[in-house]
Amino acid sequence: NAGVTQTPKFQVLKTGQSMTLQCAQDMNHNSMYWYRQDPGMGLRLIYYSASEGTTDKGEVPNGYNVSRLNKREFSLRLESAAPSQTSVYFCASTPDRGVGQPQHFGDGTRLSIL
């Protein structure tokens, strides 16, 4: 099993460009999450999807949109990239939102906005 797979691993964009980060999991998990990680800020939740067909905002949703395409895939879109969105983006999944649900993370996407 691959677990959680993120593509691409690295990307450089110019300000104003758009981009979609892809995430797929093969563990039959119901819930999926997008985080951004900045130095000294820990992991901050952007959006999450508790189950197929639902999405909810997290702590820092501004400038992002998400799509839960099916149970396996959860994509994150930057419509008009800004330098403040330079970060490492992690996708994660859990079986569901119940107690004691460790999150499984992907390897991350390193995104630079010039």
Add this chain to the structure above:
Amino acid sequence: GENVEQHPSTLSVQEGDSAVIKCTYSDSASNYFPWYKQELGKRPQLIIDIRSNVGEKKDQRIAVTLNKTAKHFSLHITETQPEDSAVYFCAATISGNTPLVFGKGTRLSVIA
């Protein structure tokens, strides 16, 4: 919503010494507390977790303690080794209601 504070932000210890990282949480309804280790350039990985009905849990050199009254939990690493050097994150969540809320991380350096 939940807020998780983590201290210290950096910690240096000599190889073989113990390391302790502390986290406090704000919502008394939180009932699941995992710890993640993130090596440089890698994904966060779960190393240990504890639920609110347990006060302490151990796994070899790693232990976590939970004080529900004071709303804080701690990670203890004994006999530290250079490979323990990493960033450690604590997190908390309210069952079935909200995703994990993470602390800002502790960069642990084990000096040989």
